Amino acid sequence: MDALIDLIWPLSAWHWLVLALVLLAIETMLGTFDLLWVSIAAGATAVFSAFAIIGSHSWQGQFLFFAVAAVGLVVLGRTVFADMRKKVAEHPTLNRLMSRTLGQRATVIAAFANGQGRVRLGDTEWPAETTDGSNPDTGASVIVDGTEGNGLKVKPASA
Structure with a gap:
């Protein structure tokens, strides 16, 4: 159990990058666009964790950054980018x-x-x-x- 905790803590950019890729893979299977924004937030957290000022990239700071980014991006995705969710009508002569x-x-x-x-x-x-x-x-x-x-x-x- 201690080995697992040592693997997870302290969180690094690699943890967030893996989370971003896993969420992106799940999103490609579902096609809902909701996990896309959370995946982007995890990727941004990976960058934050890699380049943040010493002390501000603790696990609490990383979780706070991820939570704010995820909520902000999901809201942005549901409002500003809402057109991405609409199905595009097929072109009338496509494959005809x-x-x-x-x-x-x-x-x-x-x-x-x-x-x-x-x-x-x-x-x-x-x-x-x-x-x-x-x-x-x-x-x-x-x-x-x-x-x-x-x-x-x-x-x-x-x-």
Whole structure:
């Protein structure tokens, strides 16, 4: 038992640094942002303990510094940085590559027959089908109106 007490007391910067890392690891698993602030307070206490003026870095001073820093940072985190806790809405076209083509202008590279042909959009050629059954000629501009599978639904571009 005495060996354990000798290991813990006197507290050093290493104790606070280990506490900060343990709290940070738990925070990464939970994702609540509450332990993040306490972890930062423990890290700040490690710096305080390493560089404080002789006499002010006793274990009581370290605990007082940690308590004030932890409470202050948690309050700051809950008020000023409250937006960090909000979930960010997913971008509407994230992981939906085909939906990014909607509304874009493409060029017909193979004349349409029976409402089907090929268009170039950017640097990629796509199979395409007209939504109105028209048959645009090669070189004509069309607007992407929708997608189906790996093909585009297009309509003639108005001049």
